Amino acid sequence: MTDDAKRSGLSRRSFLRSGAAGALSGGLAAGLLTGDAAGAAAATDAESPDTVGPGPVEIELEVNGATRRLAVEPRVTLLDGLRDRLDVTGPKRVCDRGTCGACTVLEDGRPIYACSRLMIESAGRSITTVEGLGSPDAMHDVQQAFVENDAQQCGYCTPGFVVATAALLARHPAPSEREIEAGLGGNLCRCGTYKGIRAVVEGAGGGGVSGG
Amino acid sequence: MRPFGYAAPATVDQAVGLLEAEGSEALAGGTDLLSLLKDDVERVDRLVALRGVPGLSGLELDGGMLRVGAMTTLQELRDHDGAIAALPALAVAIDGVASPQLRAMGTVGGDLLQRPRCWYYRRGFGLLALAADGRSMVADGDNRYHAIFPEGEARFVNPSSLAPLLVALGAEAVIHGPAGERRLPVEALYRAPQAAGERENTLAPGELLVGVEANVEGSRSAVYEVRQRRALDWPLMAAAVSLAGSGPRTERARIVLGHAGPVPHVATAAGDVLSGQELTPETVAAAADATVEGARPMSGNRYKVQLARTAVRRALARAAGMEF
Numbered sequence: 001m002t003d004d005a006k007r008s009g010l011s012r013r014s015f016l017r018s019g020a021a022g023a024l025s026g027g028l029a030a031g032l033l034t035g036d037a038a039g040a041a042a043a044t045d046a047e048s049p050d051t052v053g054p055g056p057v058e059i060e061l062e063v064n065g066a067t068r069r070l071a072v073e074p075r076v077t078l079l080d081g082l083r084d085r086l087d088v089t090g091p092k093r094v095c096d097r098g099t100c101g102a103c104t105v106l107e108d109g110r111p112i113y114a115c116s117r118l119m120i121e122s123a124g125r126s127i128t129t130v131e132g133l134g135s136p137d138a139m140h141d142v143q144q145a146f147v148e149n150d151a152q153q154c155g156y157c158t159p160g161f162v163v164a165t166a167a168l169l170a171r172h173p174a175p176s177e178r179e180i181e182a183g184l185g186g187n188l189c190r191c192g193t194y195k196g197i198r199a200v201v202e203g204a205g206g207g208g209v210s211g212g
Numbered sequence: 213m214r215p216f217g218y219a220a221p222a223t224v225d226q227a228v229g230l231l232e233a234e235g236s237e238a239l240a241g242g243t244d245l246l247s248l249l250k251d252d253v254e255r256v257d258r259l260v261a262l263r264g265v266p267g268l269s270g271l272e273l274d275g276g277m278l279r280v281g282a283m284t285t286l287q288e289l290r291d292h293d294g295a296i297a298a299l300p301a302l303a304v305a306i307d308g309v310a311s312p313q314l315r316a317m318g319t320v321g322g323d324l325l326q327r328p329r330c331w332y333y334r335r336g337f338g339l340l341a342l343a344a345d346g347r348s349m350v351a352d353g354d355n356r357y358h359a360i361f362p363e364g365e366a367r368f369v370n371p372s373s374l375a376p377l378l379v380a381l382g383a384e385a386v387i388h389g390p391a392g393e394r395r396l397p398v399e400a401l402y403r404a405p406q407a408a409g410e411r412e413n414t415l416a417p418g419e420l421l422v423g424v425e426a427n428v429e430g431s432r433s434a435v436y437e438v439r440q441r442r443a444l445d446w447p448l449m450a451a452a453v454s455l456a457g458s459g460p461r462t463e464r465a466r467i468v469l470g471h472a473g474p475v476p477h478v479a480t481a482a483g484d485v486l487s488g489q490e491l492t493p494e495t496v497a498a499a500a501d502a503t504v505e506g507a508r509p510m511s512g513n514r515y516k517v518q519l520a521r522t523a524v525r526r527a528l529a530r531a532a533g534m535e536f
Contacts, residue, residue: 048226051258054215074218074259077246097247099444101313110287110316116243117317120218121263167312185443186311 052120059123063088064132074120078112079103081119082129090130090159101187104160104167105129111167111186130159133166142166145203151196157189161197168201175201213249217258221265224388224422230260232390232418238262240283240322243314248327253336262321268422269319273298276429282321282421287312289320299381299428301452301531304435305373308450310443321421323374324385324401325413328474329446330358330368339405339412340365356512357448360504360520361473363404367510369471370402370412376452376470377435379478383426389419398424402475412474431456434531437470438519447471449516451503451523453531460490467503467528469520479503482524491532500524 056071063086072081079096082088082105091114092102098116105114106128114127134140139147142165152158161184168175168183175183180201189197221227230236235257239245248254262268268283273294280289289295290306309315309323327333332341332349341349342365350358350367359367378398385398396414401421403414415421433454437447450470457463465486469477482502489495500521507517529535 048229049219049221051217051219051230053217057218073215075213075215075249096250098243098314098317101311104313111313112317113243113313116241116246118218118239118242118246118259121239121242121261164312181442182307182310183312186313188444 057120059120061119061122061124062126064128072119074118076119077115078105078107078117078119078122078127079114082114082127088129088131092156092159094156099188100157100160101164102157102160104163104187106163106167109167109170111164113186128163130162133162140166142169142200145200146197149196149199149203151193151200153189153191153193157187157191161187161189165197165201213246214252214255216249216256218261219258220261220263224265224267224420227260227262227265227420228388228390228418230258231420233258234417236260238420240319241285241317243317244322244326248334251334251336253334254327262420268321271295273428276427277425278428279423279425280320281423282319282324284320285316286318286320286323287315290315295428299377299426299433301377301433301435302374304437305377305452308373308435308437308439308447310445320374320424324372324378324398324424325415325421326371328368328412329371333368338408339368339410340408341367342408351510354512355510357471358510358513359473360507360509360513360516361469361477362508362510363474364406366404366406366412366474368412368474370474370476371446372470372476373446373450375399375402375476376450376468377433378424378426379476380433380452380454380466380468381426381428381431382454382466383424385421386423386425387415387419388422389416395425399476399478404474432531434527436523436527436530438523449519449523451520451527453524453527455486455491455528455531461488462486462491463488465499465528467499467524469503469523472516472520479524481505486528491528491534493534496525496528496532496534499528 053074056073058071060069068086070085079091082091091105094100094102096115098113103114104111108125134143142162164184164187172179219230221230237256239259239261262283269281271280271284271292278295286306286309296303333339343349359369383398384395385401387394401413405412431454435452437450439447452468454466455462465483467479467482482499485499485502503524504517504520509517
């Protein structure tokens with residue numbers, strides 16, 4: 001299996017099918033999901049997909065490098081699934097409406113609001129939370145820089161800001177002021193630690209922090 | 213969220229088949245729909261996930277024709293150097309969605325068909341927000357962000373970031389449904405509902421917006437948004453303009469307001485003001501005044517009339533490369 005096929009959700013659909021019908025249909029699923037002409041042609045002849053749920057559906061996804069398999073109802077958000085089912089509590093539930101950024105995680109490297117993604121939609125994909133960037137003993141450069149620049153007060157927004165900052169620096173290793181504002185515009189801090197956070201990011205240009 | 217089923221079609225035809233059933237809704241980026249479900253403003257029996265459907269995402273620039281799949285994320289569109297070079301106004305419209313997370317999740321189709329932000333609708337009072345005695349809660353209440361061009365009792369505003377520009381360009385929406393494909397001008401995607409339960413778009417059950425097509429050559433276009441804050445919010449007012457014509461005179465101008473009415477507001481008379489004219493501070497001001505002719509602001513949103521005038525002036529200046 002190519003990485004791309006894996007990423008695009010082969011395992012996701014296979015497991016959705018196995019959950020619903022009790023049978024894997026790997027070859028068909030591979031064709032459906034690669035998006036190539038052969039796959040599209042095969043798909044046209046396929047039956048309409050099963051509707052799964054509203055009860056639990058078995059899915060598989062990668063969280064911070066480890067493959068996790070669990071059964072979730074379709075209505076469970078990625079955020080609630082991570083926190084309540086997988087005990088990954090770095091992403092925080094604050095507004096739960098895609099407005100504050102405290103739940104920010106990386107999905108296949110892209111920053112998303114975990115509160116606004118159904119966990120079933122992340123099946124077959126790779127999720128990185130603040131825990132996956134580094135640990136207290138081996139902090140990611142961004143985490144280290146947050147400590148050094150005193151870029152947190154109550155700390156509730158911090159995990160989301162750390163992940164969003166890592167995503168920003170991955171795209172723009174030495175961001176301009178405008179790129180910093182645009183890159184972190186999806187996160188709010190009610191304590192007002194923006195000055196410290198800006199210092200974290202501006203440190204990137206001078207060495208120190210990198211998007212890693 | 214209330215429980216619901218979930219189906220992941222592998223083709224557009226399968227998606228259409230699933231969406232024909234009552235209680236089924238299409239799930240694109242989810243940033244709007246999940247909030248509506250959490251707040252119990254909308255209810256679904258089944259979500260039809262479009263994320264894995266091949267052919268719904270991606271874009272191509274062929275000659276001057278830009279084709280964008282409905283599931284293309286706003287960030288993917290923003291990162292397409294060719295599209296942005298051909299249509300710089302697109303960058304302004306997308307950057308107005310001022311959150312990387314929303315740009316990474318949100319899709320072109322989802323932006324066009326997101327539900328209104330009207331706080332009465334979002335609190336469960338319906339799109340028309342009529343009280344038991346038939347009076348408008350909007351007209352009687354806090355309408356500071358509402359329409360200055362209401363249509364009947366529809367007093368919410370169309371919230372799309374891309375629609376004003378696409379309408380100004382004369383873009384087409386491509387729709388697949390049980391009867392096959394149909395195309396319509398992007399402005400015809402929208403309507404002002406007049407009865408409880410009516411929607412603000414013209415898609416029939418089972419119909420799916422699969423993409424948009426716009427001719428991005430032969431005109432100069434611009435977007436100007438007036439905002440209360442730079443991050444994480446919808447603009448108070450937006451203007452998009454498209455100017456056709458070679459040399460100093462404008463042959464044809466299209467001026468469209470966003471956040472002004474329940475549908476993108478096409479200011480036909482304002483466009484006519486500029487027809488055959490050179491863009492000067494005087495003609496630009498005349499077009500801006502014509503844009504807001506007939507505006508019917510309510511108790512708390514008179515300021516939006518001036519915002520509309522200013523947005524049009526600045527969008528025209530931007531398109532023409534003038535100072536403002």
